[in-house]
Structures are given as C-alpha cells and as structure tokens.
Amino acid sequence: MAKANKTKSDQNVVAVEATQRNATLTRSRILQAAEAEFADHGFDGVSVRRIAQTADVPVALINYHFGGKEGLYRAIFEMRAPMITDQRIAGLRFAEMEPDPARKVELIVKAVLVPNLHMRSTEKSSSYARILAREVSDPKSHRRGVIQEFFDPIAHKVMEAMQKAMPDRSIEEINWGYQAMLGVMVYTMADTGRISRLSGGRCDPEDEMATATYLVAMMTAALLHGRPHSAAAQHKA
Amino acid sequence: MAKANKTKSDQNVVAVEATQRNATLTRSRILQAAEAEFADHGFDGVSVRRIAQTADVPVALINYHFGGKEGLYRAIFEMRAPMITDQRIAGLRFAEMEPDPARKVELIVKAVLVPNLHMRSTEKSSSYARILAREVSDPKSHRRGVIQEFFDPIAHKVMEAMQKAMPDRSIEEINWGYQAMLGVMVYTMADTGRISRLSGGRCDPEDEMATATYLVAMMTAALLHGRPHSAAAQHKA
DNA sequence: AAATTTCTTGTCAACTTGTTCAATTACCGT
DNA sequence: ACGGTAATTGAACAAGTTGACAAGAAATTT
Numbered sequence: 387m388a389k390a391n392k393t394k395s396d397q398n399v400v401a402v403e404a405t406q407r408n409a410t411l412t413r414s415r416i417l418q419a420a421e422a423e424f425a426d427h428g429f430d431g432v433s434v435r436r437i438a439q440t441a442d443v444p445v446a447l448i449n450y451h452f453g454g455k456e457g458l459y460r461a462i463f464e465m466r467a468p469m470i471t472d473q474r475i476a477g478l479r480f481a482e483m484e485p486d487p488a489r490k491v492e493l494i495v496k497a498v499l500v501p502n503l504h505m506r507s508t509e510k511s512s513s514y515a516r517i518l519a520r521e522v523s524d525p526k527s528h529r530r531g532v533i534q535e536f537f538d539p540i541a542h543k544v545m546e547a548m549q550k551a552m553p554d555r556s557i558e559e560i561n562w563g564y565q566a567m568l569g570v571m572v573y574t575m576a577d578t579g580r581i582s583r584l585s586g587g588r589c590d591p592e593d594e595m596a597t598a599t600y601l602v603a604m605m606t607a608a609l610l611h612g613r614p615h616s617a618a619a620q621h622k623a
Numbered sequence: 624m625a626k627a628n629k630t631k632s633d634q635n636v637v638a639v640e641a642t643q644r645n646a647t648l649t650r651s652r653i654l655q656a657a658e659a660e661f662a663d664h665g666f667d668g669v670s671v672r673r674i675a676q677t678a679d680v681p682v683a684l685i686n687y688h689f690g691g692k693e694g695l696y697r698a699i700f701e702m703r704a705p706m707i708t709d710q711r712i713a714g715l716r717f718a719e720m721e722p723d724p725a726r727k728v729e730l731i732v733k734a735v736l737v738p739n740l741h742m743r744s745t746e747k748s749s750s751y752a753r754i755l756a757r758e759v760s761d762p763k764s765h766r767r768g769v770i771q772e773f774f775d776p777i778a779h780k781v782m783e784a785m786q787k788a789m790p791d792r793s794i795e796e797i798n799w800g801y802q803a804m805l806g807v808m809v810y811t812m813a814d815t816g817r818i819s820r821l822s823g824g825r826c827d828p829e830d831e832m833a834t835a836t837y838l839v840a841m842m843t844a845a846l847l848h849g850r851p852h853s854a855a856a857q858h859k860a
Numbered sequence: 861a862a863a864t865t866t867c868t869t870g871t872c873a874a875c876t877t878g879t880t881c882a883a884t885t886a887c888c889g890t
Numbered sequence: 891a892c893g894g895t896a897a898t899t900g901a902a903c904a905a906g907t908t909g910a911c912a913a914g915a916a917a918t919t920t
Contacts, residue, residue, distance in 0.1 A: 408886090408897080409896080409897065412897085412898085427667070427763065428665060428667060428668075428761060428763075429668075430664070430665055430667040430668040431665075431666075431667040431763065433876070433877065433878080434877080434878060434879085435876080435877080435878090443898085443899095444898070444899050444900070445878090445879090445900090446879085446880080446881090446898080446899065446900080446901095447897085447898065447899080448878095449878080449879060449880075450897075450898075451897090454878075454879075455878065455879090519760055520760065520761060522810070522813075522817075523756055523757065523760045523761075523809070523810065523813040524665060524757060524760075524761070524813070526664065526665075526668065533817065534817070534820070538817075538820070538821065541821055542821070545821075557822065557823075557825050558822070558825050558826055558833075558837065559837065561818070561821060561822035561825060561826045562826055562834075562837040562838065562841065563841065564821070565807070565810065565811065565814075565818050565826070566807045566838065566841050566842070568810060569806045569807040569808070569809065569810025569811060570802070570803045570806040570807055570810075571806070572760070572806065572810055573759075573760065573802065573805060573806025573807075573809055573810065574802065574806060576759075576760040576761075577802075580759075580770065580771075580775075581798070581802050583771070583775075584775065584778055584779070584782075584798060584801070585794065585795070585798035586794075588794050588795050588798060589795055589798045589799055589802070596795075597799075599851045599852075600795065600796065600799040600851055601799065601803065603849045603850055603851045603852070604799065604800065604803050604845035604846070604849030605803070605845065605849070606849065607844050607845050607847070607848040607849030607850075608841035608842065608844050608845040608849065609841070610844070610848075611844040611847075611848050612840045612841030612842070612843065612844030612845065613840055613844075614836045614837055614840045615836075615840070616836075649867090649868085670906075670907060670908080671907085671908070671909090672906080672907070672908085680868085680869095681868070681869050681870070682869095682870095682908090682909095683868080683869065683870080683871095683909090683910080683911090684867085684868065684869080686908095686909065686910075687867075687868080688867095691908095691909075692908085692909095861920100862919100862920085863918100863919080863920075864917100864918075864919065864920085865916105865917085865918070865919080866915105866916080866917075866918085867914105867915080867916075867917090868913105868914080868915070868916090869912105869913085869914075869915090870911105870912100870913090870914100871910105871911085871912095871913105872909105872910085872911080872912105873908105873909100873910095873911105874907100874908090874909100875906105875907075875908080876905100876906080876907065876908090877904100877905080877906070877907075878903105878904100878905090878906105879902105879903080879904095879905105880901105880902085880903075880904105881900105881901085881902080881903090882899105882900100882901095882902105883898105883899080883900090883901100884897100884898075884899070884900100885896105885897080885898070885899085886895105886896085886897075886898085887894100887895085887896080887897090888893100888894080888895075888896090889892105889893095889894090889895100890891105890892090890893095890894105
C-alpha cells in the first residue's frame, strides 16, 4: 500500500528520470558514435547517416537533438573540453607552488602535455584526442571558433605562468615556446602509426609514461635553453 | 622554300611541342587548382567538380589526366615532394661537414625545418605546405602510404645524421627528437591564424626568418639538453 | 589525304549528402 | 485517466556528388 501511496509522486519521478535517462542516453550514444567517426574520417569525411547507423538511431534524431551536423560537432567539444581544461588549471596551480625556476618550468610543461597524452592513451577518449588534433590543424571556415572559444583562455593562462617563471623572456619567446609545446603534443596525439613505424616499434605514443617522459624533457629544455642567439647575447649582457 | 622543306619535320616537331605544352599546361592548371582547394578544405571537403571549376576546365579532364580524385591527390605529392626532399638532403650534407657537435645538431635541425618553413612563406607553394600538414595529421585509409612513400626515406636519413652527431643517444631519444621537430614544424605550417591571434600579432609564421630563428633555437636545445632524467643520469655515470 | 593517336568537351544516370516533414509513440502533470 | 509535451520514427526532399561515356577537335602518323 505504501507503494500505492507513493505511486502518484514517485512513479512520476522515476518516470521522468526514465525518460530523461532514455533521452540523454540516446543523446550520448549519438555523441559517442560521432566522436569515433569524426576522429577516424574527419568532419567532411563522414556522413550523418553513417553516424546514425553507428549509433543505431534514425537519422532524424541527430538533427532533432543537435540541430544539424555542425551542432553535433560542437556538442562533442562542449562535453569534453572542460575535462582537459580543468586538469591543466590544476597542473598550473601545482607549478605555482614550486620555488625552483627550472622545476617550475618543467611542471608547466607537464601541466600542458600530460592531460592530453593521458587522454590519448585512455581507451574511451582516445578518439577525442584525435578529433582535437584534427581540428587544431584544420580550422575550416564553418567551424572556425571552436578552438578559440574552448581553448584560447587556458592558453593565455599557461603563457602567463610561463612568463612568471621566466621573467626575462620576451613575449615572442613565450609564444613560440607555447606553440612548440602544442605542436609536439598535437602531432603525437594525432599519430596513427608513423612514429612506431619509423622507430621500428621502439616508440609508442600509447605508452603514456615513456612518451610523456621524453616529450616533457625535450620541451622543458627547449624553453629553458632554447633562446635565439640575439636574445641569448642580450641576456649575457 | 627552305621553310617548305622543313615543313614536314619541323612543323611536326613544333606541333608536337605545342600540343604537349598545352596538355601539360592544362594539367598543371588542374594541379594548381587542386592544391589550393585541397589545402583549404581537405580531401573530403572538396569535390572534383569544384576543382574543375576553379581550374576552369571540364570535369572529365581530371579523370582523363589523373584517373580520378585520388590520383590527382597523389600527383600533387609526386610533383612537390622532391622539391623539399632535395633541400633537406643538401642541408644534411652541409651539416656533415661541421666539426663542432652542437653546431652540427643545429644544422641538422635547420636542414629539416627551413625548407618547409620557406615553402610555407612562399606565395605559390603555401597551399602545399598546408596540404602536407593535413596529410601528416590525417592518414586516412585510402591515401595511406603517401607520407610513407615520399617522406619516410628522408626521415631515416635525418635520424641517421642525428645519431652520428650525438652517438650517446638511444634510438628512442633520436626518434622522439625527430618527432618533436616534425610536430613543431607541421603545427606551424598548418596554422591559419591562431599563433598570431594568441600573441596579439607579435608572432607570425609568415615571417620566415623570425619563425625559423625561434623554432631552430628551441628544437636544437631540445635535442642537445632535453634528455630524460634516467638517461641523463646514465650519461653522467 | 586518310587514318590514328592524343586531347578536350558536354552530358548522363546512379548515388549521397544534410535537412525537413508529418505521423507515431512514450511519458508528464493535473 | 486524459490532454499535452517531449521523443522518436520512416519517408521524402532538393542539392550536389561521382565516374563514365561518346562524340568532337586537334595534331601526328602512315
């Protein structure tokens, strides 16, 4: 009877939850399928129909939930971007507390690289890493603004931290340093076998720990000791 | 009469040359249009029709000359790849003659980066730089093999030179070092405005000299001083 | 001059593309 | 329980895609 009494309110509640769960469940199933397909074939390389087929839903649902192909594309970023942004901010906070300048730079480099490298090696979100790499190196007019909207803020935060850790660096040096970090990271994330092929299997981006070790070491050295000759001379004076 | 006498042979010759010139002229006009379109929109983002329209030729000509969309795509690489490969080889030869190890490494870095950066800033071939950057970070199944076929050999040559210049480095260090160089280069080549935007206009990839200066300095430092801690310790021992 | 090869062109049918529509179902609050 | 809202569905749409063809033009060979 208690059950019966609860019927009115509780049944409604669970019903709401059930529907919403169903709605958001199909929604997330579409997102998951889209993420994988976009990562493998690029924005123009995959059709909405194919995504629908992979997600096992009718085509029309995609337009209903996301308002078109591009809306779906953006939704992926809206879902995933906070994940890595938050990790970077946490890493920067950690670096801020380090007194030794050299170690501080190394921690900043880690704050930038590690979250993404980790994401790549994680099974579930590896496709997002590739989709991100693609987008960075392929800013088509239509979706221009995705990177800017979601990742420019954190980029400025990182460069601010770099400037603080190395006060004698020029704005140009800081910026090129950041670009270098990002380039190495993106290239590694986007890799689909060449690194392993060229190295005869000795280097594997999936090996998160080893990859991070080598890349962090190199980029830290690049930032600490990679000054153009004129700037170095200026520094000596 | 001399003219008339020559008619049979010479007229034929010039006629052949004229036709061939016309043929290769339209052929190169198609290639040029395709290069630009592919660079701007990616392989899947552009239709043969659009390329034909840009080149101002009938669609069927593309199929006739290149045997399809993918053939056209590959033809671009077949035309351009030797250009940069030769430059790199020349750079490596130059580095080989440098006795000072540190300077030798710097010359190797230059041999890798400068040809591509120069190509990017050149008006006519800037689109090829972007198309190349795209292909590196987007090895789709269909055209898989383009990078491997055209650029793996020179990659091995570069790493061989690196190994010679820094004999105490492990294979892993050499490989990751090369990947880092390439990543920075590709990312810079593929850029369509973010670097300039983030730096408030202070950094511009089109400024070949400045870009090369900063990137070469950083990557040289990365190779020379960017050893993982364990390797560095091993080195000290 | 006729035959042949090379090059060029307009057009075609089969097929995808992203999106929209009207109808159907499931679920909510009252 | 019943109207109303949200979610889902299959079908249809218009626009655009591809590769191929046969026929024409130009040039070379016989």
